[in-house]
Amino acid sequence: MSSNSDTQSEKDVEAVAASETVIETGDAESPGEKPTNSQINDRRGRMITAGLLATVVLAVIAILVSGIFQLTSRWLIVCPRDLPVNDPAPILWQDVLSQEPTSAKLGVPKMVASQAGFKSGQENSVPNKSGN
Amino acid sequence: MVESAWGWLIIAYLFLAGAGSGAFIAAVACELLAPDWSKALARAGSLAAGPLVAVGTACLVFDLEAGFWEPWRQIYLVGNLSSMISWGVLILSFFIPLALLYAAALNDIAFIGKIAKKYLIYIEMIGSFLAVATATYTGVLIAVVNGVPFWNTPLMPVLFLASAMSTGLAVAMIGAAIIDITTVKTLSNFALGHVIFLAVEALVLMLFVFMSLTRSTEAALSAGMLISGVLSPYFWGLVVILGIVAPFILSIIEYYEYGEMPKYLVVGADLLVLIGGMSLRALIIFSGAPPQVI
Amino acid sequence: MPRYGIAIDTTKCIGCHACRVACQNQNELRFDEAFNWIKSKDRGHFPAYGAEFIPVQCNHCENAPCQRVCPTGATYTTPEGVVLVNPKTCVGCKYCMEACPYKVRIIKHHEGIVEKCRFCIEMVREGGTPACVSTCPTQVRIFGDLDDPNSEISKFIAQHRAQPLRPDLGTRPKIFYKRS
Numbered sequence: 001m002s003s004n005s006d007t008q009s010e011k012d013v014e015a016v017a018a019s020e021t022v023i024e025t026g027d028a029e030s031p032g033e034k035p036t037n038s039q040i041n042d043r044r045g046r047m048i049t050a051g052l053l054a055t056v057v058l059a060v061i062a063i064l065v066s067g068i069f070q071l072t073s074r075w076l077i078v079c080p081r082d083l084p085v086n087d088p089a090p091i092l093w094q095d096v097l098s099q100e101p102t103s104a105k106l107g108v109p110k111m112v113a114s115q116a117g118f119k120s121g122q123e124n125s126v127p128n129k130s131g132n
Numbered sequence: 133m134v135e136s137a138w139g140w141l142i143i144a145y146l147f148l149a150g151a152g153s154g155a156f157i158a159a160v161a162c163e164l165l166a167p168d169w170s171k172a173l174a175r176a177g178s179l180a181a182g183p184l185v186a187v188g189t190a191c192l193v194f195d196l197e198a199g200f201w202e203p204w205r206q207i208y209l210v211g212n213l214s215s216m217i218s219w220g221v222l223i224l225s226f227f228i229p230l231a232l233l234y235a236a237a238l239n240d241i242a243f244i245g246k247i248a249k250k251y252l253i254y255i256e257m258i259g260s261f262l263a264v265a266t267a268t269y270t271g272v273l274i275a276v277v278n279g280v281p282f283w284n285t286p287l288m289p290v291l292f293l294a295s296a297m298s299t300g301l302a303v304a305m306i307g308a309a310i311i312d313i314t315t316v317k318t319l320s321n322f323a324l325g326h327v328i329f330l331a332v333e334a335l336v337l338m339l340f341v342f343m344s345l346t347r348s349t350e351a352a353l354s355a356g357m358l359i360s361g362v363l364s365p366y367f368w369g370l371v372v373i374l375g376i377v378a379p380f381i382l383s384i385i386e387y388y389e390y391g392e393m394p395k396y397l398v399v400g401a402d403l404l405v406l407i408g409g410m411s412l413r414a415l416i417i418f419s420g421a422p423p424q425v426i
Numbered sequence: 427m428p429r430y431g432i433a434i435d436t437t438k439c440i441g442c443h444a445c446r447v448a449c450q451n452q453n454e455l456r457f458d459e460a461f462n463w464i465k466s467k468d469r470g471h472f473p474a475y476g477a478e479f480i481p482v483q484c485n486h487c488e489n490a491p492c493q494r495v496c497p498t499g500a501t502y503t504t505p506e507g508v509v510l511v512n513p514k515t516c517v518g519c520k521y522c523m524e525a526c527p528y529k530v531r532i533i534k535h536h537e538g539i540v541e542k543c544r545f546c547i548e549m550v551r552e553g554g555t556p557a558c559v560s561t562c563p564t565q566v567r568i569f570g571d572l573d574d575p576n577s578e579i580s581k582f583i584a585q586h587r588a589q590p591l592r593p594d595l596g597t598r599p600k601i602f603y604k605r606s
Binding site for chain 2: 465467480482491494495496497498499500514515516517518519520521523524525526527528529533535537538539591592595596
């Protein structure tokens with residue numbers, strides 16, 4: 001453990017800040033050793049990098065995790081495929097999307113009525129919209 | 133999975149605020165308790181804390197809808213002190229400048245750093261209090277929602293604090309490795325810290341899940357989603373194995389093989405803790421099932 | 427000051443969604459936004475099978491969790507007991523949406539604010555009733571003053587022992603249901 005702190009104290013001495021205030025390390029610094037501009041800039045660069053990089057790393061992790069969730073959830077959530085056979089939804093949706101609005105009279109919409117058969121059994125017996 | 137009004141921006145905020153406040157606490161602890169060989173970690177923690185919480189708060193602001201497009205509405209945010217969001221705004225408005233001031237003080241940045249250095253102990257005391265407040269208020273914010281039984285437990289702020297401590301230490305260690313790459317060897321001292329924090333987090337998480345199974349039907353449903361349901365791959369894979377078990381084992385090895393572990397494994401363990409922390413926040417938000425009303 | 431509430435008789439509700447559509451019309455909502463959801467509950471198996479339709483909307487709780495958690499105070503309760511959202515101070519934080527146990531609040535992204543059933547308060551103050559109440563073809567809903575013992579709603583609630591949804595949650599809701 002002591003050898004580590006020795007190497008570290010040497011590094012600390014070399015990388016001391018330019019400002020006149022002394023950093024409170026336990027190691028003695030040789031007075032009169034003026035750090036060069038490159039060392040100040042290097043230290044400042046490292047500090048800024050540390051702060052920025054910590055934020056960037058965490059942002060990357062946040063995006064990574066959200067990406068993992070969103071990409072893999074597709075395989076976990078199963079969409080139901082047991083819709084009823086005569087599901088009128090696609091036909092009605094086409095009706096909604098079509099440009100000219102079909103006149104909405106009471107009764108069954110024309111498009112659905114032409115597709116579905118009714119219990120009265122006759123082929124063309126679409127329920128009479130206005131007189132019945 | 134449940135349709136939640138809160139999305140990834142809120143989850144990102146919970147993660148960043150937790151990690152930032154935890155990094156601040158780690159920095160203060162190193163500065164006060166172990167000044168010699170942990171200078172780099174104290175400095176890194178202080179440098180990371182302010183920006184992280186600030187970016188998290190920015191995420192919060194982006195998630196606001198009317199409050200984003202008409203920013204002047206945000207002054208109303210402190211209007212209701214029964215709301216944890218109002219408390220959060222107050223806590224964050226004091227914590228973020230203080231964290232940035234602490235970074236300036238520890239790293240001798242600019243004129244203000246030199247002045248702040250004289251009051252270091254006060255910054256540390258008030259800052260630690262605000263950091264713990266930041267880490268726990270996010271848990272309280274979620275816990276007071278008695279509309280979601282899974283969240284409505286006093287263990288929630290405890291879980292958030294435990295997760296904030298372990299992710300904060302991980303951030304501080306990554307930052308320390310950047311500032312001074314030789315400290316990778318002395319970082320092994322902090323492996324014990326990781327072991328302790330991860331053990332506490334695992335314990336609280338286990339307690340949380342167990343208590344949810346008996347608290348109410350909906351809480352049990354949410355816990356079931358995590359343990360064996362649709363969210364279980366994320367829970368076991370990302371949170372438990374990658375986020376707690378793997379870094380725990382790596383940290384134990386790191387502690388015993390003092391200084392002999394390759395750098396990428398030391399930093400890798402920290403990254404895994406962070407991935408686990410983010411996934412945990414996401415899972416908590418996504419598993420919040422509302423009570424059955426009919 | 428009247429204290430407004432609604433009583434709903436689910437034994438007569440046929441699930442026609444007229445109340446939902448009337449509400450969407452009244453509040454100029456889009457087709458995928460609704461303040462009023464019709465939930466259905468199926469019970470049993472053939473030959474003892476039954477279905478129940480339960481319209482759910484904002485209960486205008488007396489102990490509203492949404493009001494407690496709103497940071498801007500945009501959610502407030504009028505003297506008539508109606509919980510409203512001030513569209514000028516809502517910031518869209520969606521905390522109220524998470525806090526509501528009945529999940530009846532929606533966010534309108536194009537306006538950036540959270541909205542919910544308003545008991546058609548403008549119509550009510552003019553002497554009318556909410557759109558959902560007046561539209562219902564089977565007269566499932568009764569709107570009135572809960573504090574007036576002679577009002578139709580008070581008599582209905584007392585006679586049929588109508589209960590709100592999840593009273594154990596402590597929100598003191600003001601929509602009462604007769605379910606059997």
